Amino acid sequence: MALAPIRSRLERLGATVTSFVWRLGYASRFLVYLALHSGTALRRFRLTIAQVYFAGVLSLVIILVSGLFVGMVLALQGYETLQRFGASESLGVLVALSLVRELGPVVAGLLFASRAGSAITAEIGLMKATEQISAMEMMAVDPIARVVAPRFWGGVISMPLLAALFSASGIFGGYLVGVQLIGVDAGAFWSQMQAAVDVREDILNGVIKSVVFGVAVTWIAVFEGYDAVPTAEGVSRATTRTVVTSSLAILALDFVLTALMFTGGNH
């Protein structure tokens, strides 16, 4: 009966797909509930501000440093290739467009997912494991409104700002390497960049991307934390799931958004 192992594998595949779809539905209902009960997070804005601190401010160092290095590498690699076509003065364009359109939102999103996303999941998961969530419910306080919503909005607010700072830091890094180190003409660097980078097309689309990524990553982070099995092992697995799922979501959404935004041609 050679069919049996194939059949069991198909059954498991079907079960995985079904359970993924079911989980996605559950997570969507969670998001809607969270959005409807965000009143507390907005009225008592102090709570959300505290979360912007934990998600955004504490990620500043890693974002700025990584952005700087990415920009510097872009300039190094870009110069190598461009000068072969005599186009080394377009280095600024290369660095700026790569960062603003793609690397800024995506890499900042990935870093945000692993630093802030995992922290959010771990925190909510641990609160669940130590019965703090149940205690809050017993005291007639909705834990989703009080604990989850401020973290969600804190993440959504932080992400676009971090992506912009990543891009800015990267462009500065590209300037340092391209102009100061390699010797590309500073005037050409900036002027060609300004001519080629369109505020509406490139920068705005980059911002839209970072907002979408922020929503996706923070949603996954708070959901996995709230849904975690309330044991040490459960929390650790939820944290891992947050990082993995967020990263995949960012890359998949990046493809979709890029296809929608940047390929239009002649229409």
Added chain:
Amino acid sequence: MQQVPIVEIKNVSFGYDPARPVLRDIDLAIPRGAVVGIMGQSGCGKTTLLRIIMGAYLPSNGEARVLGHATRSLDGAGLYAMRRKMGMLFQFGALFTDMSVYENVAFPLREHALLSEDLMHDLVMLKLQAVGLRGAAHLMPTELSGGMARRVALARSIALDPQLILYDEPFTGLDPISFGVIVRLIRNLNDSLGATSVIVTHDVQEALGVVDYVYFMAAGRVIAQGTPDEIRASPEPFVNQFVNGRPDGPVPFHYPAPTYAADLELAA
């Protein structure tokens, strides 16, 4: 003077998984002002029963009436309104680790009562004084011992002067002194607040010393009930084994296994 019991459980059955019931046909009533114990082995369903009283789960059969309302009939807002009149002490305190002791006790007040900071300060100090921890108000939960954490959690649970206080295994893992403190507090707070207390525990001897009435559970059913003296003298074999801490009896010492001879012969 017949008063409506503050908690009435009638014919309640429940299972997290419908195929495996955890509670079967439970009937119990908690009279106003009493300290009642619900005791039994681990896994007999007593914590589940507490959750049903709390309204966290709805019974699959029967009715649970708490503070005059059937939990089944309450919507979200009604449930929260009911819980504002209850306090619950969780097994290890469940203090909010990112807030100080003062903030933890002030939490229910901040969320539900619109008070000035001065008034809130006085109230928090009052509650902390009742549990003897007024001097620890500035400490963080990680700096407290287990017994102290539990006392702070107790202060938090009485912050809104509840009518019903629930205790989930309040004596677990305490040293004898902290033990004595908690026991004294349970009785004193109950009487001074005019509240009713329900203690879920398996610490028999100590609980029997503080409660007015006991419900004994095994395998999801109430198998005995009575005053502490009645329970101590109970002819029921399981109660007897439990109260006296005998290793063997209706709850066997050996986990079910094939015969010893069979296991040894396999090895030989």
Added chain:
Amino acid sequence: MNRSMIDLWVGVFVAAGLAGLLFLALKVGNLATFSTNQTYQVEAKFANIGGLKVRGPVKSAGVVVGRVADVRFDNESYEAIVSLTIDTSYRFPRDTTAKILTSGILGEQYIGLEAGGDGVMLKQGDRLRLTQSAVVLENLISQFLFNKAAEGKEPAK
């Protein structure tokens, strides 16, 4: 970390983020677009627009004066109709020529306007009558080969 320190740091963070965005918009991008300016539209027909794209630049004397708004196909004359949006601060005579040019040798294509001498200016909805289509590389190559072949034949005559 007490509340006022958190507020301070969050304020710094948000301000830095907005500053970063502003830097990107002003120093990196071309914020000087025609988003707030008044424009008027004219049309031009071309036999071949080559690689001209919507939102491509319209330049005169090398300075950007407008954008390509729309590209359509005329099924009657089998020509391309291109709509141009020109900034109202620039006025062109009615006999202006519109050519499709390439930036650099293999760069993007744009429309170059060469002003004529007519006294009357173009207004909204007018059509430019003088146009020059894009240079298509294949046509150039085949023309070159044809010339080469013709040259090769002549000495034999």
